[in-house]
Amino acid sequence: MKSVLFVCTHNSARSQMAEGLLQSLGAGSFSAFSAGTVATMVRPEAVEVMQELGIDISHHTSKIIEQFLHRKFDYVVTVCNNALETCPLFPLAQHRLHWNISDPASVRGSSEERLAAFRTARDLLHHRITSEILTVGESGEPFVR
Numbered sequence: 001m002k003s004v005l006f007v008c009t010h011n012s013a014r015s016q017m018a019e020g021l022l023q024s025l026g027a028g029s030f031s032a033f034s035a036g037t038v039a040t041m042v043r044p045e046a047v048e049v050m051q052e053l054g055i056d057i058s059h060h061t062s063k064i065i066e067q068f069l070h071r072k073f074d075y076v077v078t079v080c081n082n083a084l085e086t087c088p089l090f091p092l093a094q095h096r097l098h099w100n101i102s103d104p105a106s107v108r109g110s111s112e113e114r115l116a117a118f119r120t121a122r123d124l125l126h127h128r129i130t131s132e133i134l135t136v137g138e139s140g141e142p143f144v145r
Contacts, residue, residue, distance in 0.1 A: 001029060002075070003030070004030055004075040005034070005035060005065075005071075005090070006032065006033070007079065008037075008078070008080045009080055010038055010040040010062065010105075011034055011038075011064070012041055012043045013042075013043045013105050013121065014080060014103065016042050016057055017046050017050055018079060018125045018129065019032045020032075020050050021055065025126075026129075030134075033063075033073075034060070034063065035068055036062060036063070037064070037065060037083055039062040039064045042062060043104075046104075046122075049118045053122075069090065073090060075093065075133060077098070078096075078099070084098050097132060099124075099125075099128050101121050104121040
């Protein structure tokens, strides 16, 4: 079973949604985790838009990356530029990927406008997970476009 750690700044939305997506899409083949450079809370909007896909992340908690530094991962994926810049090295990670997904929590506006931003982030994460992690070549190298 391959293991993947998704990292963003607050571990409140993007990394949480990515963890839930990979747990669902890669069930039985992947073990997914998420963490942030700072632990905060899981955004209710993230929970809501994931529920639209039938994926329950309401039990997720925000975690800090320090608790994962000495674990072996097949992939460590940063999902924002801030995490890329501040994330420590993971010496036991085989592959490191970076996806700069806009922070849906930073969107201001109506509830529907905010949910639309979370859906956009969720859908981008879904695309990147299916095209770059779930599609892995014989060599074990991720397929990266």
